[in-house]
Amino acid sequence: MTRIDVPIARTYAGAASAAGPLIFVHSTKRAKLGEWVYIETEGQEDRRGQVIDVGTEVTVIQIFEDTLGLKPATSKITLTGETATTIAGRDLLGRALSGTGAPLDGLPPPIGEARLPIWGAPINPVRRHHPSDFIETGVSAIDGMNTVVRGQKLPVFSGPGLPGVELAADIVENARPTRGEPFAVVFAAIGITERETQSFVSRFRESEVMERTVLFLNQAADPTIERLLTPRVALTTAEHLAFTHGVHVLVVMADITHYAEALREVAAAREEIPGRRGYPGYMYTDLAGLFERAGVLKDSPGSVTQLPVVTLPDDDITHPIPDLTGYITEGQIVLSRELHQRAIYPPVDVLPSLSRLMNAGIGEDHTVGEHREWADQLYAIYARGREAKLMAAIVGREGLTPGDRRALDFIDEFEKSFIHQGRSRRGLEDTIRIGWSLLETLPRDELTRISDESWEARRRSASGKEGS
Amino acid sequence: MTKARITRIAGAIAEAQPLGDAALYELVEVGERGLLGEVIRLRGDVATIQVFEETSGLALEEPVRRTGSSLMTQLGPGLLGSILDGVGRPLQGLAGQSGNFLAAGMTMPTLDPKARWSFSPTAKPGMVVRGGDVLGVIEERPDMMHRILVPPGIEGRLEDIRGGELTISDSIGALEDGTALSLSHTWPIRERRPMARRLPGDRPFITGQRVFDLLFPVVEGGSVAVPGGFGTGKTVIEQSLAKYAKADVMVYIGCGERGNEMAEVLHDFSRLTDPLTGRPIMDRTILIVNTSNMPVAARDASVYLGMTIAEYYRDMGYHVAILADSLSRWAEALREIAARLQEMPGEEGYPTYLANRMSRLYERAGRVESEGEPSRTGAVTFITAISPPGGDFAEPVTQAALRVVGALWALDPRLAHQRQFPAVDWDTSYSLYAETTTEWFGKEGGEDWPKLRTETIRLLQRDRELREIAGLVGVEALEDSDRLVLEGARIAREFLIGQNAFHPHDAFSSVFKTYHLARLLWALMSTGTAALGEGVAFDKLDLAAVRVAFGAVKTASPETLEQRIADAGQRISEMRGE
Known part of the structure; x- marks a missing residue:
């Protein structure tokens, strides 16, 4: 079988029509799906596009830049014969780049080590290593209750005005590589505001964190359709660092909601049959194409861990974007407006939050032996307390059983001293200790999740410390 | 005949022309890389194909080849x-x-063509065989006999059959009409197999x-x-x-x-x-x-x-x-x-x-x-x-x-x-x-299995009603008998129907363990009800010890299970105190 892979560029004069971010070109020769396209219009900067539908009669090209002022009839359209690629390499570390990899920091473009297709191939499931290495984020609500492991994809479900990006920034700043292994951060800003970008970027610019960070910035004012490329460019860079250089890479993508809106815009321009709330029916598959690029490989030292930020429109967790995200990712960290209003930071609501890979990353070999029981117990009492709070609103505190009253007192203490930690980093040991001290305010027979072994061990170590 | 070529590609769908003679659901090889695809629509001489592999990079005019069969599996x-x-x-x-x-x-x-399997024929030459008849066996895995059957739709007199160390494509014999037999056959996955x-x-x-x-x-x-x-x-x-x-x-x-x-x-x-x-x-x-x-x-x-x-x-x-x-x-x-x-x-x-x-x-x-x-x-x-x-x-x-x-x-x-x-x-x-499984469970689990099932469901239903009331008036305002129901249901949720998929002895519950937990729950409810009837106050019942005992049964290893069940029974009978 011969393969005709040598890219041959072909130029066409004029497109037949244009609609939103799309142009339609007639009678292209051997157009390829996913082919990269340049569009020249006189007196304007070149635009870039990609073939998304090829046909003998009409080929559809999606344009990444703004189409304002585009004159389809007189444009020169060049099909490059190549699919979209990006430069990847260690020299990208410390750089601030546009959503498609052009320098934004006044320095020359990175030279890189490889030019890689941005669409990425799926990892062969049998080559995946089961993620089980604990990542310490310095956040009690995460490390203690919803532990993250390397290779996981764990989104932050934020709401409009809630500090989702800030929490992601804290994690980036505080996450510690265990055993001094190489560690890097790739940040993909997807349509977030200048203010949000600054709150993220300015924290790192001057610090040593920047040396191990690559920034890809597509901001709110940047072209919408470029948002479909930004996370893929970022992930391609991350995969290269992880699987070629053995670096543990944390990829922060903010905000997936903007990405999904760009997807919807293209789908609408193609006059596709809309799915829920106008989002295309293939959004699950499309999002999976991003999120599934997290992972750890067998016989390879690096890893790609993802921390996407999703803004829940109207705080609605059943909205298609968080809903489909939740079906793909391995859990979610949910922020609560109520906690935020009470100045609890980070305002993580532990009840709907979940880390599906937690079990593999905790316990004797990773964190502490009693971690599971301890977390289950805190969770159980907190859940009981929250239920009691609802009930107390109706029947009053006096109508509650003594156990429910204790649980009710517990939730205040838990939120104030465990969840709330401000901007400071809290090590796992402190997290576990604070949790225990909260549990110890309750009678032993209410701590049904704590086994006798763990209880005795705790007693011994606590009295040992007092004695010494 | 002109070769079929791609005329359109959009996502996982391609169109090719001319392919008017293809069959619906026929497997085709798409493009120069030979991506697997399946014809899902025919309109004139244009075939619409769903491609089972990534289509990015596929170009117009690349060839499409028919395979003559639908998607099969070995x-x-x-x-x-x-x-x-x-x-x-x-x-x-x-x-x-x-x-x-x-x-x-x-x-x-799908199957390793080089692997050798030790085949022992059970059919004899001269026998008339038809689809589904057992020709012989292979121990595919320890204690797992893989029966080699005559593929569906085949019928005839067995001319010859032989055993030995064979690969899946080696001949194991033939019918008189010349039909060759081997250890494997193919089947179209969208068709159900006959029975x-x-x-x-x-x-x-x-x-x-x-x-x-x-x-x-x-x-x-x-x-x-x-x-x-x-x-x-x-x-x-x-x-x-x-x-x-x-x-x-x-x-x-x-x-x-x-x-x-x-x-x-x-x-x-x-x-x-x-x-x-x-x-x-x-x-x-x-x-x-x-x-x-x-x-x-x-x-x-x-x-x-x-x-x-x-x-x-x-x-x-x-x-x-x-x-x-x-x-x-x-x-x-x-x-x-x-x-x-x-x-x-x-x-x-x-x-x-x-x-x-x-x-x-x-x-x-x-x-x-x-x-x-x-x-x-x-x-x-x-x-x-x-x-x-x-x-x-x-x-x-x-x-x-x-x-x-x-x-x-x-x-x-x-x-x-x-x-x-x-x-x-x-x-x-x-x-x-x-209904249909009642008989089996009654025999293998215990004869009161159906009763335990109904009692458990009733308890859980009653619990939901009571919790709604308790949500309005507070638990303290409920009658003692109702508080017993709430407590019993809590034990049912936590220890009977709740199960820890990550606990070595709780992840799987034998019929024996399930039966006894249900039975203990029933004993708890009847003992508790009797005690309340005799004037013992709900608060005087030692339910904490009972809960611990239920927990111990739930997570008991097979070796300690019977002892734990006996202990729990003991706790229940003693819960009304002295």
């Missing part, structure tokens, strides 16, 4: 323990070709999960829908069943789900042993893996592939369970393809034939008498996770499933938030198999 020894992609290629083999990442256009046979007749299901499929075995049982050959929003534990249930439930063969289909989850399955399954036989789990398991970022059309194929393999082992006389996670992703693949074809959408954009396709799929499950001699009965049990958007069951996939399945295990996010696992909502779940 069936024969060596399927057990294998890990296949949606179209039946072994993923280990693909890793050997393309490394850590999957590339498009690779070919790899002599369907049989009613009457044996329960022992899941090892108390909430199912006791409250919502399923028969061997039954079908179940397991809908639940994200985080409600669908995957943990599917995995627990795959690990511990009682079946001869397990087919696990990871359809459009997470790669890391599949890595976990592969990691866990390769280390676990079957609690009943002591053999490695993988010895009885076939994994079909098509993660969410693998091509969407192959997701459609993966479910049919799993079903075909299950029917193949069923025909040998085995009980096979299929665990599909998740059927919603399969339905979404249909929707995605239908949208690309610009078909008129039905509800929520799903194609109008969704319900029809689903019922045909579910109807391939069942208990059957196989074709051929000696007579055998086998069953395919079909347990399907469903991922309703927003956790709302009023959506087409859940609703279409409910029209055909025999049991609903509805998962509830509120229970999941309370860490009540399995998060099965006992109010909405149901099983149409409860």
Whole structure:
């Protein structure tokens, strides 16, 4: 079988029509799906596009830049014969780049080590290593209750005005590589505001964190359709660092909601049959194409861990974007407006939050032996307390059983001293200790999740410390 | 004849021309890399093809070749323990070709062509054989006899048959009319395999999960829908069943789900042993893996592939369970393809034939008498996770499933938030198999099993009513007898129907353990009621000790179980104090 892979560029004069971010070109020769396209219009900067539908009669090209002022009839359209690629390499570390990899920091473009297709191939499931290495984020609500492991994809479900990006920034700043292994951060800003970008970027610019960070910035004012490329460019860079250089890479993508809106815009321009709330029916598959690029490989030292930020429109967790995200990712960290209003930071609501890979990353070999029981117990009492709070609103505190009253007192203490930690980093040991001290305010027979072994061990170590 | 060439590509769909003589669902090779595809529409001489591999980079005018058959799978020894992609290629083999990442256009046979199997014929030359007759056996895995059957549709006098160390393509003999026989044959995955007749299901499929075995049982050959929003534990249930439930063969289909989850399955399954036989789990398991970022059309194929393999082992006389996670992703693949074809959408954009396709799929499950001699009965049990958007069951996939399945295990996010696992909502779940399995459970579990089942359900129902009242007036305002119900139901939720999938002795519950926990609960309620009747105050009952004792039974190892049950019985009889 011969393969005709040598890219041959072909130029066409004029497109037949244009609609939103799309142009339609007639009678292209051997157009390829996913082919990269340049569009020249006189007196304007070149635009870039990609073939998304090829046909003998009409080929559809999606344009990444703004189409304002585009004159389809007189444009020169060049099909490059190549699919979209990006430069990847260690020299990208410390750089601030546009959503498609052009320098934004006044320095020359990175030279890189490889030019890689941005669409990425799926990892062969049998080559995946089961993620089980604990990542310490310095956040009690995460490390203690919803532990993250390397290779996981764990989104932050934020709401409009809630500090989702800030929490992601804290994690980036505080996450510690265990055993001094190489560690890097790739940040993909997807349509977030200048203010949000600054709150993220300015924290790192001057610090040593920047040396191990690559920034890809597509901001709110940047072209919408470029948002479909930004996370893929970022992930391609991350995969290269992880699987070629053995670096543990944390990829922060903010905000997936903007990405999904760009997807919807293209789908609408193609006059596709809309799915829920106008989002295309293939959004699950499309999002999976991003999120599934997290992972750890067998016989390879690096890893790609993802921390996407999703803004829940109207705080609605059943909205298609968080809903489909939740079906793909391995859990979610949910922020609560109520906690935020009470100045609890980070305002993580532990009840709907979940880390599906937690079990593999905790316990004797990773964190502490009693971690599971301890977390289950805190969770159980907190859940009981929250239920009691609802009930107390109706029947009053006096109508509650003594156990429910204790649980009710517990939730205040838990939120104030465990969840709330401000901007400071809290090590796992402190997290576990604070949790225990909260549990110890309750009678032993209410701590049904704590086994006798763990209880005795705790007693011994606590009295040992007092004695010494 | 002019060669067919690509005239259009959009997503997973390609069109090619001229292909007017192709058949619907014929397998074709698309483009210079020979990507696998399937003809799904013919209009004039234009064929519409769904491509099972990534189409990015495919160009207009590339050639399309017919293969003359529909998507087939190889069936024969060596399927057990294998890990296949949606179209039946072994993923280990693909890793050997393309490394850590999957590339498009690779070919790899499902069965290892070099493996040798020790075949012992049982049929004799001169016998007249027909489809389904047993020709001989191979010990595919220790204690797992793989019966080599005459492929369906073949009939004739056996001229010659021989045993020995053979590969799957070696001849094992022939019929007088010259039909060659071997250890393997191929079968089109979208067609159901023939059977002599369907049989009613009457044996329960022992899941090892108390909430199912006791409250919502399923028969061997039954079908179940397991809908639940994200985080409600669908995957943990599917995995627990795959690990511990009682079946001869397990087919696990990871359809459009997470790669890391599949890595976990592969990691866990390769280390676990079957609690009943002591053999490695993988010895009885076939994994079909098509993660969410693998091509969407192959997701459609993966479910049919799993079903075909299950029917193949069923025909040998085995009980096979299929665990599909998740059927919603399969339905979404249909929707995605239908949208690309610009078909008129039905509800929520799903194609109008969704319900029809689903019922045909579910109807391939069942208990059957196989074709051929000696007579055998086998069953395919079909347990399907469903991922309703927003956790709302009023959506087409859940609703279409409910029209055909025999049991609903509805998962509830509120229970999941309370860490009540399995998060099965006992109010909405149901099983149409409860009646038919009563006899078996009465005999094997204990004769009062049906009574315990009804009592447990009644207790849980009463609990829900009371909690609504308690929400208004406060628990302290309830009568003592009602507070006993609340406490009993709490114990039921925590220790009887709650189960920890990660605890070594709780992940699987034997029928014996399930029975005794239910029985202890009943003893607790009757002893408590009697005590209250004699004027003992509720607050005086020592329920803390009883709770601890229930916990000890729940997590007891098989060696200590009987002692723990006796201890708990003791605690219950002493709970009214002196």
